[in-house]
Every structure is written in C-alpha cells, then in structure tokens.
Amino acid sequence: MGGLQIPMEQVLALAGLLFSCGLLGLMLRRNIIFMLMSLEVMLNAAALAFVAAGAKWQQADGQIIFLLILSVAAAEVAVGLGLVLQIQRRFKTLDMDQARRLRG
Amino acid sequence: MRKRGGAIMMEMLFYIAAAVALLATVLALSRANAAHALIYLIVSLLAVAVVFFLMGAPFAAALEIVIYAGAIMVLFVFVIMMLNVGREGTAREREWLGGRNWIAPGILSALLLLELMLALRHAPAVTSGVAVTPKEVGLTLFGPYVLAVEIASMLLLAGLVGAYHLGRRFIVRRERRR
Numbered sequence: 001m002g003g004l005q006i007p008m009e010q011v012l013a014l015a016g017l018l019f020s021c022g023l024l025g026l027m028l029r030r031n032i033i034f035m036l037m038s039l040e041v042m043l044n045a046a047a048l049a050f051v052a053a054g055a056k057w058q059q060a061d062g063q064i065i066f067l068l069i070l071s072v073a074a075a076e077v078a079v080g081l082g083l084v085l086q087i088q089r090r091f092k093t094l095d096m097d098q099a100r101r102l103r104g
Numbered sequence: 105m106r107k108r109g110g111a112i113m114m115e116m117l118f119y120i121a122a123a124v125a126l127l128a129t130v131l132a133l134s135r136a137n138a139a140h141a142l143i144y145l146i147v148s149l150l151a152v153a154v155v156f157f158l159m160g161a162p163f164a165a166a167l168e169i170v171i172y173a174g175a176i177m178v179l180f181v182f183v184i185m186m187l188n189v190g191r192e193g194t195a196r197e198r199e200w201l202g203g204r205n206w207i208a209p210g211i212l213s214a215l216l217l218l219e220l221m222l223a224l225r226h227a228p229a230v231t232s233g234v235a236v237t238p239k240e241v242g243l244t245l246f247g248p249y250v251l252a253v254e255i256a257s258m259l260l261l262a263g264l265v266g267a268y269h270l271g272r273r274f275i276v277r278r279e280r281r282r
Contacts, residue, residue, distance in 0.1 A: 003160020003236075004114050008229035011159065013221060014122045018129055018152075020217040025133030027209035030200050033138050033184065037145055041129055044172065047164075048152055055159040058232040060244040063164045064252070067245070070171055071256040075263025077176050081183045082270030088187055 003055055011052040018045035031094045032087060036080045043073045118158050125151035136198040138184050142177060149173040160235035 022041035029035055047069045054062015084094070091098050125148050132144035149172045156165035245253060 003231060003233045004111075004118060004158045005230050005233040006115065006118050006159060008231055009224045010122075011155070011231065012224050014125065014155070016217055016220040016224070017126055018148075020213045020220075021126070021129045021133060023216065024209050024213040027212065028201075028205060029133070031138070031197055033180070033187075034133065034141065037141060037180070038133060040145070040172075040176065041133070041148070044149065044152060048155065051156055051161045051164050052159060052231065054236060055161060055231040056229060058234050058236060060236050060241040061249075063161050063236060063241045064245050064249050066161075066164045067167065068252055068256055070167060071260055074171065074176060075259050075266075077179055078263045078267035079270065081179055082267045084183055085186065086270055094187070094189070094193075 008052065008056055012049060015045045015049040015052065018042075018048065030096055032080075032084050032096050032099075033094060035096065036077065036084070039076065039080075040073060043069055043076075114158065118155065121151045121154040121158065124148075125155065134201065136194045136201060138189060138197075139181075142180050142184065145180075146173050146177050149177070159231055160233065162235060163238040163241050 019042050022038045022045060025038035025041065026035055029038065047066045050062045050065040050069070052062070054060065054065075087099050088094060128144045128148035128151060132141045132148060135141035135144065149168060153165045153168040153173070156162075156168055
C-alpha cells in the first residue's frame, strides 16, 4: 500500500498539539509517573514530525531518526522508572516536590 | 470516480486517527488514576501508529506498536503495579489537579503552540504519497547511519546498566548521622 497525500502542515500541527499537551502535562503534574508519561508524549510528537518529514521527501531518514528516538525513549523510561522505585522507597511518596534534595 | 471516493475515505481516516490521538492524550494527562491514564496513553500511541501507516511509513508504524505501545508501556504497567498507589493516592492526585494549578502551564504551552502554528502557516506542502518500504529503511540504517546504530546500542547499554543499578531492592549506603 502506498502512502496518502496529506497536507504537511496538518501533520505538523498534530505533532505540535501533541507536544503542547505533553508540555502542559509535564508542568502541571507533580506525580513523577505522570511526568514520565508526559515526556513520552513529547518524544512521540517529535518522532511524528520526523516521520512526516520523511514522508514529505520520500526518504528513509525520517524513520531512522524515529528509531533513534525510540531507543532514547526506551533508555530514558528504564532509568526513570528505576528512579521512581527508589524515590517511592526512600520518601514514601511520588510527589516530586518532596524529592528536591540532591544529596542521598 | 470510485478511486477519488476511496482517497477521500482514507483522508478521513487520517483525521479520525488524529482526533483520537489528541483526545486520548488529553484524557491520559488529566486522569487522576495512573492505570487509567496509561490505557489512554496506549490508545494515543496506537492512533499515532495509524497516522504513521497512512503517511506511508509502515515500518515506523509497526515499531510504534511493538516497542512503544508494547514494551515501554508494559514497563509502566509493571511499575504502577509494584507501587500499589491505591485509593488515597488517587484522591491526592485529584486534589493536586484541581483549580488554579492549570493557569501558568496552560498559558505557557498555549503561547508555544500559537508560535508553532504561526510558523507553520507559511509553508504549504503535501506528503509525497509514496510509501518508504522497510527495505529502504534497513539499507539506509546500516549504510550511512551505521554509526548512529552503534551510538544507540551504547545508549541502550547505559540505560540497562543504570536501570539495573537503580532497580536493586536496596542500595547499600552508609547512613549519615545528623
């Protein structure tokens, strides 16, 4: 199956809207799990913009950058969720405002 | 005539998928219960995968489902199950969500969105309508981008080591007296 001819600015507008939603969530929430989810949404929106650009120029580069973003997201989530478990163990809460001391 | 109708239907699919993605994202980030939010987030990722497929990137669509909606979200599920936040956690979350906390983040992200939309207005273009096959992606990935593959593998190794270190049951550490 071939692709679809979609106006580019609409795809990019979708990516921008998703990114803004993620940013809003990141600033709004205090729970660290929701902050990680917002980061996922933002990374995904950036990946959408890259894939759209790849579809516009009919090149594979967009999808390759998507792959790299995917591996960044995977590594970030693995480390972030490890931190979530440690914060829960140490502070008995998921509130990021409680975990502001850098010193262990 | 029939072909034109089919094209219009496919374009409608794009708009439906975009609407589902946006709605599910908004719902996901405004829920109080983490498990519910996670399900909405998975719906959003699946809708974005549909958008990828419609734009002619089937490989990216498959990866989005397998890795994002599959593997990464399963990590979130495991952590939420381990944390066992419970009913009072949800109630506290609802309390944090309410009222005036929305104002400053809302204004900031609306401003950024406005700027983005203004910047987008001047560049009309259409996606090519030709699919980029997985074969092309693979050839480019292991051709000019082979260094990027190595960097990604190093990154994943670092993530693995970091997650292993952080995820141990207890980090042994001398407690400091104060």
